[in-house]
Amino acid sequence: MPRKMPADLYPTEESPGLRVRGGTRYSSSQGDYVCGGCGAEDHANGDANVTRRVEDYTNNHGPAHRGGRR
Numbered sequence: 687m688p689r690k691m692p693a694d695l696y697p698t699e700e701s702p703g704l705r706v707r708g709g710t711r712y713s714s715s716q717g718d719y720v721c722g723g724c725g726a727e728d729h730a731n732g733d734a735n736v737t738r739r740v741e742d743y744t745n746n747h748g749p750a751h752r753g754g755r756r
């Protein structure tokens with residue numbers, strides 16, 4: 687299993703981004719994001735909620751801000 691991000695690295699205002707940790711059979715998946723564009727932050731537990739957060743971040747935050755205006 688490839689490791690791209692340290693598991694204990696949470697996004698912060700100084701280091702915005704999206705972080706997702708997959709669940710195991712004993713724990714649900716978790717997702718957190720801090721948007722570098724507008725400062726919004728959110729977190730979720732559970733596959734469905736995490737997926738929704740990822741879509742929200744992808745569509746409305748993060749790189750999406752850069753696509754709209756510069």
Ligand SMILES: [Zn+2]
Binds near residue numbers: 721722724725726746
């Ligand atoms: Zn944003």
